[in-house]
Amino acid sequence: MNGVGREVLKYAMPWLVMAALLVIWQIACIVFDIPEIILPKPTRIFAVFVMRFDVLMAYCGDTLWTTVVGFLLAIAGGLLLGLAIGASPFVYSGLYPLLIAFNAVPKVALVPILMIWVGVGSLPAVITAFVISFFPIVVNVATGLATIEPEMRDVLRSLGATRIEILTKVGIPRAMPYLFASLKVAITLAFIGSVISETVGGNNGIGFLMLSASARNDAPTTFAGLFAIAIMGVLMYAVCALVEKRMTRWAFRGEIVG
Amino acid sequence: MPFVELEHVSLTYRLGKETTLALADATLGIERGEFIAVVGPSGCGKSTIMKLVTGLLPASGGDVKVAGQLVTGPIKGVGMAFQNPTLMPWRTTIGNVLLPMEVVEPHKRRFRRARAEYEARAMKLLGTVGLVDFAQKYPWQLSGGMQQRSNLCRALIHEPELLMLDEPFGALDAFTREELWGVMQALWLEKRFTGVLVTHDLREAVYLADTVYVMSRRPGRIVLSRKIDIPRPRTLATTFEPHFVDLVHELRDRIHQEHAQ
Incomplete structure (x- = not known):
């Protein structure tokens, strides 16, 4: 096979694998005669997806909105807290153990409490998306700051730089690739958060749609919802990856030179 | 009065309960505009002396004075270059070189306007x-030798009175290293900072210094101070002259004694 062919195949591979899986799924459904209520055929899911496209889009819109708001809040909060933790040993020793403990709590357990506080609707979804995607951002930003080379710090200190100057000249630029790397993880987590909240106690969003469809034994619609979430997740991941490359070109040095 | 004075300076590192005496009793004076070198067996506290002079580390005993002032915290505006060039990969070469201007007074205040x-x-x-043609390149697009040259420029741009060099050529190949000795000497002859x-x-x-100090094994003490009376500018040819070679041998013998003990 020639070089161009190999390149094309490399990019086609994920699509080919996905297509193969769907084909196997379809064949399995037919061969084993699986009832639609347990596992609908991909073709059936696709048909429902097209048929109910407007409904799915409306619910997806809700989920996307709550996810993105929660995610943006997580970026702002995570960046600030990450900088504080990375810059000050006292903030680090005071807050880090608490953060670890908080992160160990399954976020689904928070939803009933949030519902007591703020009721049903978009707000608990936003908050859940926020709390679940907040942690990786904090940890990554703090790591970025903590791994500044000691020599770099010495150079700046011997020039007479203040702590704030060291933070703005080295710390923040140094933490940026870590921040953007964490966004890819955080956006997927934010989707998990908002969908969990919609499923446990929501009245809109794709999670709510799936829950009500499964209550009606409407498996194809439930699966169509699942696919919709997956597509949104992948798209948002791609957006984050693109932003990452744009903002921190220097961290991808090999690709520009080579 | 010397520009930099160390009087019976010692330093003890503390790590948990363990204490390590890194520097036992260092006394030396560096005149303004003098270039000195500190050599010694590895782990003898050579780098510790640098950190003490710049105030990055407080001395455990004795006095460190720069320009007659007792050093108590990091002194400002010193130029520093390490073996690791520590350039910022998100800045171009010229951006890296300009860093001190954004931090050191009085340039800091004028930086935006000027x-x-x-x-x-x-x-x-x-x-x-x-490196003129590489000013707009990023550090990772430069070779190791070029990075180290940019590093020297960054250390010198604000015309510091004191330049600290911690094995700046240690990671380079022999040819590049010898070439940079010449670059370093030319910069010093022009600016006459204290090095x-x-x-x-x-x-x-021996190539670069006016005085070479030999340190003992840990805990480090200064065991030999040797004036280098070779006229400047020194060239690579100088390094093959008998007097140069004798000086190197004299220093090497003294360090071997340390290893033999």
Whole structure:
């Protein structure tokens, strides 16, 4: 096979694998005669997806909105807290153990409490998306700051730089690739958060749609919802990856030179 | 009065309950405009002396004075260059060289207004080390030798009175290293800053320094101070002259004694 062919195949591979899986799924459904209520055929899911496209889009819109708001809040909060933790040993020793403990709590357990506080609707979804995607951002930003080379710090200190100057000249630029790397993880987590909240106690969003469809034994619609979430997740991941490359070109040095 | 004075300076590192005496009793004086080198067996506290002079580490005993002032915290405006060039990968070469201007007074206050002026100054300095064409390149697009040249420019752009060099050529290949000795000497002959070079390369020490200090094994003490009376500018040819070779041998013998003990 020639070089161009190999390149094309490399990019086609994920699509080919996905297509193969769907084909196997379809064949399995037919061969084993699986009832639609347990596992609908991909073709059936696709048909429902097209048929109910407007409904799915409306619910997806809700989920996307709550996810993105929660995610943006997580970026702002995570960046600030990450900088504080990375810059000050006292903030680090005071807050880090608490953060670890908080992160160990399954976020689904928070939803009933949030519902007591703020009721049903978009707000608990936003908050859940926020709390679940907040942690990786904090940890990554703090790591970025903590791994500044000691020599770099010495150079700046011997020039007479203040702590704030060291933070703005080295710390923040140094933490940026870590921040953007964490966004890819955080956006997927934010989707998990908002969908969990919609499923446990929501009245809109794709999670709510799936829950009500499964209550009606409407498996194809439930699966169509699942696919919709997956597509949104992948798209948002791609957006984050693109932003990452744009903002921190220097961290991808090999690709520009080579 | 010497520009930099160390009087019976000692330093003890503390790590948990363990204490390590890194520097036992260092006394030395560096005149203004003098270039000295500190050599010694590895782990003898050579780099510790640098950190003490710049105030990055407080001395456990004795006095460190720079320009007659007792050093109590990091002294400002010192130029520093390490073996690791520590350039910022998100800045171009000229951006890296300009860093001290954004931090050191009085340049800091003028930086925004006089940016063009400072850029011209940085370009001139980059010119003296042969990097004009690489000013807009990023550090990771430069070779190790070029990175180290930019590092020297960054250490010198604000015309510091004191330049600290911690094995700055240690990671380079022999040819590049010898070439940069020449670059370093030319910069020193032009600006006449006070230089402190920490190195384990004895030829490098003799080539660049007015005085070479030999340190003992840990805990470090200064066991020999040797004036280098070879006229400047020194060249690579100088390094093969008998007197140069004798000096290197003398220093090497003294260090071997340390290893033998």
